[in-house]
Amino acid sequence: MQTSSSSAPIDLSVQAVSKHYTNFTAVNQLSLDVPKGSFFSILGPSGCGKTTLLRMIAGFITPDEGDILIGGKSMNNVAPNRRPVNMVFQHLALFPMMTVGENVGYGLARRGLAKAEIQRKAEDMLSRVGLPGIAGKRIDQLSGGQKQRVAIARSLVLEPTLLLLDEPLGALDLKLREHMKLELKQLQHEVGTTFVYITHDQSEALVMSDRVAVMNKGQFEQVGTPQELYYHPQTAFVAGFVGNNNRLEGALSSAQQGATAAGLPLHATSMQGGTSGNASFFIRPETIALSRNASEMENFANQFRCKVETLFFDGANSTVQVREVGSGTQLHVALPHTGQHADLVHDETVHIGIKAEHVQAFQR
Amino acid sequence: MQTSSSSAPIDLSVQAVSKHYTNFTAVNQLSLDVPKGSFFSILGPSGCGKTTLLRMIAGFITPDEGDILIGGKSMNNVAPNRRPVNMVFQHLALFPMMTVGENVGYGLARRGLAKAEIQRKAEDMLSRVGLPGIAGKRIDQLSGGQKQRVAIARSLVLEPTLLLLDEPLGALDLKLREHMKLELKQLQHEVGTTFVYITHDQSEALVMSDRVAVMNKGQFEQVGTPQELYYHPQTAFVAGFVGNNNRLEGALSSAQQGATAAGLPLHATSMQGGTSGNASFFIRPETIALSRNASEMENFANQFRCKVETLFFDGANSTVQVREVGSGTQLHVALPHTGQHADLVHDETVHIGIKAEHVQAFQR
Amino acid sequence: DDQVLRLLTWADYAPQAVVDQFKKETGITVEVTLSNNEEMISKLRATGGAGFDLVNPSQDRITGPAKEFGIYQPIDLKKVKVANFIPSMLESTKKVTGLDGKVYGVPLFWGTDGLVVNSAKSKAADYSDLCKAEYAGKTAVRLKRPTLIGQAFAMGKDPFKAYANPKQYEAIMNAAGDKLIACKKNLKYFWESKDQLLNDIRNGEVVAAQMWDAGGWKLNTENAAIKFVAPKSGALGWVDTFAIPSKAKNVDAAYKWINFISRPDVAAKVAKSAGSFTAIKGAENYMDAVMKKQLAESFPPAAMKNIKWYPAIPAGLEEIDGKVLDKIKAAN
Amino acid sequence: MIPSLPDSKFLTRGRAVYVTLFFLFLLLPLSVVAVFAFNNSLFPTPPWKGFTFDWFIAHTDDRTGLFFDTALLTSIWVSCKVAFWVTVLSVTIGTGNAFLLERAQFPGKSILTTMMLVPLVIPGVILGISILSFASQIANFAYDQWELELEWLRPGLPLVVAGQFSYIVTIATLTIAARLKRFDESLEEAALNLGASRFAILRTITLPYLKPAIIGSGAVAFLLSFENFNTTLMLVGSDNPLTVLMYGRMREGASPVLNAVSLLLMMVSGIAVALMYFRKPRQK
Amino acid sequence: MNGLSPKKLTLYLLLAPAILWLLLLIVLPHTGMGIISLRERVGPGEFAFSFKQYMTFFEEPLYWNTFVRTAVMSLIATVLALVLAFPVAWTIAKVAKGRMKALMLAATLLPFWASELVRTLGWLILLRGSGVIPGFFQMIGLTNEPVELLYHDATILVGLVYSSLLFMLVPLINALETLDDSLIEAAYDLGGNRFDILRRIVIPHAAPGIAAGCIMVFMLTLGNYLTPVVLGGKSSMWFTEQIYTQFITRFNWEQGAAFAFLLLGLSSLLVWAGLKITGQRFADAMRRT
Ligand SMILES: Nc1ncnc2c1ncn2[C@@H]1O[C@H](COP(=O)(O)OP(=O)(O)OP(=O)(O)O)[C@@H](O)[C@H]1O
Ligand SMILES: Nc1ncnc2c1ncn2[C@@H]1O[C@H](COP(=O)(O)OP(=O)(O)OP(=O)(O)O)[C@@H](O)[C@H]1O
Numbered sequence A, B: 001m002q003t004s005s006s007s008a009p010i011d012l013s014v015q016a017v018s019k020h021y022t023n024f025t026a027v028n029q030l031s032l033d034v035p036k037g038s039f040f041s042i043l044g045p046s047g048c049g050k051t052t053l054l055r056m057i058a059g060f061i062t063p064d065e066g067d068i069l070i071g072g073k074s075m076n077n078v079a080p081n082r083r084p085v086n087m088v089f090q091h092l093a094l095f096p097m098m099t100v101g102e103n104v105g106y107g108l109a110r111r112g113l114a115k116a117e118i119q120r121k122a123e124d125m126l127s128r129v130g131l132p133g134i135a136g137k138r139i140d141q142l143s144g145g146q147k148q149r150v151a152i153a154r155s156l157v158l159e160p161t162l163l164l165l166d167e168p169l170g171a172l173d174l175k176l177r178e179h180m181k182l183e184l185k186q187l188q189h190e191v192g193t194t195f196v197y198i199t200h201d202q203s204e205a206l207v208m209s210d211r212v213a214v215m216n217k218g219q220f221e222q223v224g225t226p227q228e229l230y231y232h233p234q235t236a237f238v239a240g241f242v243g244n245n246n247r248l249e250g251a252l253s254s255a256q257q258g259a260t261a262a263g264l265p266l267h268a269t270s271m272q273g274g275t276s277g278n279a280s281f282f283i284r285p286e287t288i289a290l291s292r293n294a295s296e297m298e299n300f301a302n303q304f305r306c307k308v309e310t311l312f313f314d315g316a317n318s319t320v321q322v323r324e325v326g327s328g329t330q331l332h333v334a335l336p337h338t339g340q341h342a343d344l345v346h347d348e349t350v351h352i353g354i355k356a357e358h359v360q361a362f363q364r
Numbered sequence C: 001d002d003q004v005l006r007l008l009t010w011a012d013y014a015p016q017a018v019v020d021q022f023k024k025e026t027g028i029t030v031e032v033t034l035s036n037n038e039e040m041i042s043k044l045r046a047t048g049g050a051g052f053d054l055v056n057p058s059q060d061r062i063t064g065p066a067k068e069f070g071i072y073q074p075i076d077l078k079k080v081k082v083a084n085f086i087p088s089m090l091e092s093t094k095k096v097t098g099l100d101g102k103v104y105g106v107p108l109f110w111g112t113d114g115l116v117v118n119s120a121k122s123k124a125a126d127y128s129d130l131c132k133a134e135y136a137g138k139t140a141v142r143l144k145r146p147t148l149i150g151q152a153f154a155m156g157k158d159p160f161k162a163y164a165n166p167k168q169y170e171a172i173m174n175a176a177g178d179k180l181i182a183c184k185k186n187l188k189y190f191w192e193s194k195d196q197l198l199n200d201i202r203n204g205e206v207v208a209a210q211m212w213d214a215g216g217w218k219l220n221t222e223n224a225a226i227k228f229v230a231p232k233s234g235a236l237g238w239v240d241t242f243a244i245p246s247k248a249k250n251v252d253a254a255y256k257w258i259n260f261i262s263r264p265d266v267a268a269k270v271a272k273s274a275g276s277f278t279a280i281k282g283a284e285n286y287m288d289a290v291m292k293k294q295l296a297e298s299f300p301p302a303a304m305k306n307i308k309w310y311p312a313i314p315a316g317l318e319e320i321d322g323k324v325l326d327k328i329k330a331a332n
Numbered sequence D: 001m002i003p004s005l006p007d008s009k010f011l012t013r014g015r016a017v018y019v020t021l022f023f024l025f026l027l028l029p030l031s032v033v034a035v036f037a038f039n040n041s042l043f044p045t046p047p048w049k050g051f052t053f054d055w056f057i058a059h060t061d062d063r064t065g066l067f068f069d070t071a072l073l074t075s076i077w078v079s080c081k082v083a084f085w086v087t088v089l090s091v092t093i094g095t096g097n098a099f100l101l102e103r104a105q106f107p108g109k110s111i112l113t114t115m116m117l118v119p120l121v122i123p124g125v126i127l128g129i130s131i132l133s134f135a136s137q138i139a140n141f142a143y144d145q146w147e148l149e150l151e152w153l154r155p156g157l158p159l160v161v162a163g164q165f166s167y168i169v170t171i172a173t174l175t176i177a178a179r180l181k182r183f184d185e186s187l188e189e190a191a192l193n194l195g196a197s198r199f200a201i202l203r204t205i206t207l208p209y210l211k212p213a214i215i216g217s218g219a220v221a222f223l224l225s226f227e228n229f230n231t232t233l234m235l236v237g238s239d240n241p242l243t244v245l246m247y248g249r250m251r252e253g254a255s256p257v258l259n260a261v262s263l264l265l266m267m268v269s270g271i272a273v274a275l276m277y278f279r280k281p282r283q284k
Numbered sequence E: 001m002n003g004l005s006p007k008k009l010t011l012y013l014l015l016a017p018a019i020l021w022l023l024l025l026i027v028l029p030h031t032g033m034g035i036i037s038l039r040e041r042v043g044p045g046e047f048a049f050s051f052k053q054y055m056t057f058f059e060e061p062l063y064w065n066t067f068v069r070t071a072v073m074s075l076i077a078t079v080l081a082l083v084l085a086f087p088v089a090w091t092i093a094k095v096a097k098g099r100m101k102a103l104m105l106a107a108t109l110l111p112f113w114a115s116e117l118v119r120t121l122g123w124l125i126l127l128r129g130s131g132v133i134p135g136f137f138q139m140i141g142l143t144n145e146p147v148e149l150l151y152h153d154a155t156i157l158v159g160l161v162y163s164s165l166l167f168m169l170v171p172l173i174n175a176l177e178t179l180d181d182s183l184i185e186a187a188y189d190l191g192g193n194r195f196d197i198l199r200r201i202v203i204p205h206a207a208p209g210i211a212a213g214c215i216m217v218f219m220l221t222l223g224n225y226l227t228p229v230v231l232g233g234k235s236s237m238w239f240t241e242q243i244y245t246q247f248i249t250r251f252n253w254e255q256g257a258a259f260a261f262l263l264l265g266l267s268s269l270l271v272w273a274g275l276k277i278t279g280q281r282f283a284d285a286m287r288r289t
């Protein structure tokens, strides 16, 4: 994985594209390059313009400004049914009046292929998505995950340059979603088609993608690998949106020194040029060390005494909510995988330590 | 929390209750005691009979056998509208033709309280669930989380002995669900009403409950605190259903010695009396130590050389899928919170170590 | 209740002014339902003679249904001011509507079926002229039995004489039917509503049509070129009567209405509205001069004598007519 | 096709033109009727002879305006009475039927369900005639046997109401059942759980939920009844509803009063619909 | 087991009016009519069992001609209504948005706020020889003389189609509205053209609505009385008119009842055939109207 290198040819290039609605700009001067064969995600909160962008790429919405190039060719004035892209819709849009095989073969039939050929290709593709021999079933006989895969097969069988996916896991239930997440990534890896994937679920984006663009209010906040986004967010928005985070509002007095509004002094890495002024501090729950023993915290730049408020036991994902005694600041702390501290009780005193490099500050 | 002690009075007692449908037993000779003031969850896969059980408690279904006692009184022949229990429905069942205030006041009005009294109580209750001043709104003006709380308020205002909740978070989206999970736990803590909570999401059950009953095919497999279930599952079903787990099929040759069918030798703690024969082995991803360096694994009873297959980067919840070189066994390994190993690449060789106590074996 | 008279009658036989006057004089409200001969019988048949207190069927349509369906009750002539009626008309109606020694109708209006002709555009003088090619697409008849009867007379046959002999009658009617089928191309339509026809004659779309006299004279007042012409083979004369349904609830009011209408002054009013002639003595004194003139013009004495009055129809004959009419309608 | 698919100008224009023509086609006959209500002529037909309000307000020998035409006004009142009863009956029994269809289980339910739909496919004339002949037979029988005159079985308003009801109730049933089908039964369970009795649930939850369908089907029932001609024609006695009276006038002596009353009706139902239509968003 | 449980009681209370309605107003009257149709008048007020009425129908070409004619015209009217209404239903359901959509919906309902009589009166004013449209033709010099537009079969069709459009539009709109736009987009995205999408996606999806609309329109035209009688010409026989004539002007209830039964049979048969061909079920289709 992470095979995408900047030298790979660019399959999709979005160039300064905008879409304005009456007194509302859904997509604002947005540019984007997706290299061939990569899994590219666009991650953003509801209403930020993701679908609008994707539908412009597919051709269902005409951009007001800018250009979209697919495989190097401008898509201006190319109708959706002539573009070398296919789309997997949020609610899949499988044709309920056709069998699975007819669904998968639909695009091929439109290209005028022979019946036998269509059937062979469709069954081939179904096998590749792990559903051999279901071509004869009706759509309503499939489970959610199967539908998912049929929808993808229906698009992939046309061998598009680009596959667009609009939150295709949104309608699935939790367990299935976890499962499909892993499966989808593997599928993309196998077929090698370029995927452009939309989601508002950061976990999906992180797990599956080679690169992720974080979108907010019609613009990209940051584009990078999942690791870059997670460990080196460039903006407060990205820090807050990608992964869980404790967010504390306060001010910086120098580049690496500050305090929250409630009076908690913090040593931080200042991420943006500025050295003082109002700032938001972000501390990931899993970077906070916790112990019943104050002495274990000696090496940490930030050391606080806290009272346990609530333990949220969830096996490997357990967290504890603590309150710093001096300022009353609430913090979420992830408990280690070892199961240590799963026995914390309400009102117990604990000590926490946070390295300065794990306190990320963004000027407001 | 974990305040429930076995000395607290029993609010709900289900005694050998069964429900048979034509050629199908939905609930089978099931018994259960819920102490006053506790948060009790029933966790089980879809179709295991959870809803059937809950509806028998509420009185919508008549048990074929057994007795249900609430607050010590048998509920045989007590109509649903006369039982001291209230229920929060899966899809909430808020009355769309009434305002929030009318919804919350509905039960009070049926008891014949005066208008002013109803209004006062309803607004009180709404404040307690954190929604002061919305009594006049229409239901469709509320967000998902607000509806959730209104549904709970509507039941709590009647001061039931027992509040039954049937997967009330099922319909919410991911983020909100995470949030409501924490909130619901706190709410129960504050009001002190006994909650009986149904879910098929193990994380919900673990995080919120004082005690959890794991249900399967109409019967309980294990009842215990979340920690007990997670760390000391009594059956293979519980080990597999609660928390993520690597499941390997094989056989035990002695009480603590065995091998998978693919030939991977394992040192294990045998959980059940038996000493040899077919067995399932469970290894939690977070108990597996991983290193690029074989020497770091020396202290582990089980040591394996593996190839990295896929890295699923998800911040603090990242996992890696590896394949043991000798037997080809696939294993999921959780990566440490520190972000170490987030840079693993495909086909890299790694070494993993597992303590014998973390390999749980169940006879089949 | 006693204060309501339910009247089933032809359009114009109960003008609003007369109804108002009746109400003022007697306190009885008249509920008018408009109808025609066939529908009157159907209605009463369905009600078994209930639902109405008084009807105005033509005299030839009384004894048949009375016998078959029992929908009429005999008239108590003692309650009718017989002196108001023209004796000859009363006598002939008594004869035609008499059954088992009882009388079922008293006359109200009489009139004729003939031709309305726009003399500026047509010289039609008999029913058969409607089929002349020169008037193609500009003539009209009703698809009803009077049309058949008229055609039959125009062909020189006497269907009335054949009433007693269904076989012979059927032959006559079939012949008339064939004539009309041949004529069909010439017709603009079979007219259904009086209004439709009057309008089309008015604006010249129709130049000659079979119709009853009142319509013709009405048009004549508007446009002198339009005339009612008694056909050479004879106009068909009908008499509309008062008859009382067998289960009438307010028989008293029915007699009151009969006696009210048969007052010469009232009769004249109704006559004016209907454009027909009454069987009431002295009504002509109140009558419009124009109408008298029109009558004289349409009916020279010879034509008057040549009027063929409908005898009572024996039950079952109408089935024969019906089939012929259907055949005409279906023919191309 | 749909807005998100690019259509050629030709297609878009073509569709606009077609739709415009279509609505012209729909509105043309009605507007002519409306316009000719003001024709200063004795006949409801061209030529246009100038503008007048006579056909609403005149009260002279040869012109009786709508507001003085007692027969017309009476018939409107008769129609209203009939429509009222048909509406009340259809909606009440329709509501019961809806519960029967959606909630009850009993042997023969599928037969009953199909039977309930049958009136929709019986031509109105036949419906009228069959009810007429059936009622007459019973009435004649009662009369012949016991000299008992069952007047309500004779042509007249009770039969008209019965005839219209016999198929309008199907429509009401379908409308209300459709809404009841979408009713989430857990709402009733929730109410029961909150201590409501069966009756209280019906009163406070189920019926309020059905209210829009009940009102809607009531309005439709009223309109259908008011407009009905085919069935009514067969069943009327001496009281004429408006449609039957208008038919009689059309055949025997139409005047622009017919246009005037049509215009009035169009306006009344237009206003009624507009009121319902504009109130809806606010309710919602 | 003595006394009724409340549940049973409720069931009976609900069943009673439904059964009374169906029995007294539908089943028995039609059975009665069936009986009437099977007798023959042998004398004044005397009747005997006979198939004569049905024999007459089959022996008399006039009657079955009318019968066939009515059915054929109704079918044509149904197809016309479908073809005319479909683009409009599509526009309302899929293209128009917001206010425009509401307005168009209201406009489709407009004609049906006025009674059938009013609509027919409108057509009379428009089409008669001296009417508005012939006058217009003359004015623009299309014809020299007024043309008679009334009294043709085509006129009847116009009137019938006009009267039944609503009943086609509403189920069509309902059916099309439930068609998810993304299905069309998906088909288009996969390379389908308009015709193909119509054939493979839209029509199969809308089939129940189409069936419902067609049944409604067909039944309404077949059973229509007013329009064919008022707008029809000298040869235009309509079967309901025939029934009316038998009952009302011929006093021949026996024959009329037989005709009524034949019409019922015809309509049931055609509806059944239509449903069979399109694979729909009666109850499903009717519930959509
Ligand atoms: N036709 C339109 N007219 C006006 N505004 C629109 C229109 N379509 C979308 N918008 C607005 O544009 C914004 C972006 O919409 P878009 O559907 O692209 O969001 P999204 O990121 O896909 O959100 P979600 O995750 O909820 O699907 C939204 O605020 C939406 O309200
Ligand atoms: N009325 C019924 N007749 C027959 N079987 C039924 C009936 N109701 C429920 N069942 C069966 O009983 C079993 C238990 O149903 P129940 O609704 O209690 O499951 P559940 O645990 O709540 O599942 P879920 O998580 O999907 O809601 C299911 O297998 C279901 O199919």
Ligand SMILES: [Mg+2]
Pocket: A050, A051, A052
């Ligand atoms: Mg979107």
Ligand SMILES: [Mg+2]
Pocket: B050, B051, B052
């Ligand atoms: Mg359940």
